[in-house]
Amino acid sequence: MPAAALSPEVMAKYEPVIGLEVHVQLLTATKAFCGCANHFGAEPNTHICPVCLGLPGSLPVLNAKAVEFATLASLALNCEVRERSIFARKNYFYPDLPKGYQISQFDKPLAEHGWIEVPTAGGSTKRIGITRLHMEEDAGKSLHDGFADSATRTYVDLNRCGTPLAEIVSDPDISTPDEAFEYLTRMKEILLYCGVSDCNMEEGSLRCDANISVRLRGETRLGTKAEVKNVNSFRFVRAALEYEIERQIEVIESGGRVIQESRLWNSNEGRSYSMRSKEQAHDYRYFPEPDLPPLIVSPEFLAETKKNLPELPEARRARMVAEYELNRQDSFTLTAEREFADRFEAAARTARNPRRVANVLLSEVGGRLKALNLEQEQSPVSMAGIVMAADLLDEGKISSKQMKQIFDVCFEKGEDFPAVYDREKPEQITDASALERMIDEVIAANPKQVEQYKAGKKTMAGFFVGQVMKASKGQANPALLNELVTRKLEA
16 A cells, blocks of 8 residues: 555545556457467467568458457447448557557547446446447567576567457546446456457456546546556456555645556555556557458448347346346346356246245355355256255245255265255145144143243244254244144134
């Protein structure tokens, strides 16, 4: 953190203005402008060719699938897709950029004027604008660590050169680090639902740079911004913004001036370091890419791409809340991943009570998976098993206690619910006359507790319910038992 923690009064004098630049690698089989494989994890410098290395005489050819994915992402993010966009050369020198320029888009991007709605601290929603989504190619990767001579040498892996990217630039509408976290979370959900990227931050297929400035509350003029780079998780983005807000306020309060610069975030130390002065657009000497014609997105192509839009997370949540009577929190959990939501809905449609399926899935199975640090696909209980458990519970054939005991066995032995249930065959006692006989025996054996109940201590009913449950080895139907106990005691 900054050297001296600032008081809440000083912090309250200022407001942050935040914009995010998100780079998303598109999940195509080949690169943006050549036929090299677009796969992570290959041996260094094996997926390269004259085109992605920029060798003399090589010419780029645009990957049609990359255009489709970028257009699909634009539509999902509520952007207006341009019919005509232009590729440009963004000129700069860096060891992992062998051409000396990056093919990108500048003044005529693929799409503009989108938005994402995020929840706010007050419980409402806020619309964060998206300035633009443009296509470009990725650079290679400089490797600074992990080699015997890393102290004196940097290695370069050019496999990533030419990987197709969509860069998504937000408007400066984000006011808090929490809003930034929610914006990124919603964006990742949407992109994953569309299938255009795997959004794996550890592998670099989703990267975020944060632009942050502060100004006195009530000011309309923007302050000087710093760009924080090298942030590899949404949690660290939030932490980096919190740090940078306080750092800039401290600079201003001490009489200094915030410098426009790029800063690197060090997650181990929880602070950022100055990297270099921040470039302006003219520093890159943009000019139209002479080897690529304008990109034309025809109305027919746009209409066909729209057909591939899935039901997006927020719309799906609203529908599932209405259709399955879920609470809002459960709907968020169930729709966080499209494949998981698909599996739940396929199962829920076969069940007597979809809401009970959700409860069993999230509470009983999800709780055990979390305790064991397992993923959903590692669960011994299948969706069909979850539906069976929910149906038995809904029909009153087993109690919640019996269901929990069966799930305990499932996780202990690694067996699915139907197999354990068929072997154990626990059944609830729903015969009223059989339960009445047990209740009569318990009442006869506990006259003092009966007197307490008659004297007005109605909570004693729970004592009798517990005794009968014990006598029935947990097999008494709870609802029926409670009703019969009350009736007998009131007689």
